[in-house]
Amino acid sequence: MSATDLAADHANDLTPGLIAALRPVLAAESAAEAAACGADPRDLEQAVWLRLLERLGADGPPPDPHRWLRGAVRAEARRVRRRDRAERPWRHEPADDAEREPEALALTAVRRRALRDAARRLPGRCPRLLAALLSAEDLTYREIAGELGISQGSLGPERARCLACLGRLLTAEVAARRGRG
Structure with missing residues (x-):
């Protein structure tokens, strides 16, 4: 048995007891x-x-x-503070240019409407999550998590699943509209 296997077995033996002992301490430190x-x-x-x-x-x-x-909780809190200082909300959507041609603005409006309609047909929490992400209010992840009642750390994976589902839905619709041959 290699040293890595021995360490992994040792860690597996200690994990349940260690987790049970650390759970209340972690909850208090995190709060x-x-x-x-x-x-x-x-x-x-x-x-x-x-x-x-x-x-x-x-x-x-x-x-x-x-x-x-205790050190790990403090390090994560520092990481959150650094990230919050670095994040800046967009004042204007880069694609929203008031000087564009009327035809381009009309096509953009049609595409956005189609995207929002497709997002509403998704299963589970996806419609609410994507509506919050597409909102003109430019909500932060913290605000979206509070609105949906889920943790902020779960938003990224949830968003990825919803966007993948939306991509499959839109790909199927585009393929259905195209003529064959």
């Missing part, structure tokens, strides 16, 4: 740091669990798990 950085505590928890699982697979459990956890 405290989330208030300071303006993040959802569940998003911080999710990010720290991911870091812990990556560490368990690579290096095994940390020597002092509680200390490591």
Whole structure:
């Protein structure tokens, strides 16, 4: 058995007990740091669990798990603060140019209407998520997550699934409209 396999087996043996011991500490630390950085505590928890699982697979459990956890929560909170400082909302959509030709504006309006109609036909939360993403209000991920009642960290994967579904729907519609031969 290699050293990597031995470390992985050791990590697997400790994972349930370690997770049970760290769960309340992580919840408390995440709640405290989330208030300071303006993040959802569940998003911080999710990010720290991911870091812990990556560490368990690579290096095994940390020597002092509680200390490591506090440091990991603070590091994630710093990452959220840096990201929030760097993000700037768009004032105007780059494609929205008031000086464009009327025909181009009409075609753009038709395409947007078709996109919104297709988005409304998607299953599950996709219609609400895409409506929020396409909103003229330029909502942040935090605002969208609050509106939909899901964690901010889940928006990216959910958005990817919805866009893939929308792409399949639109591809099928375009193929159905084209004549063959």
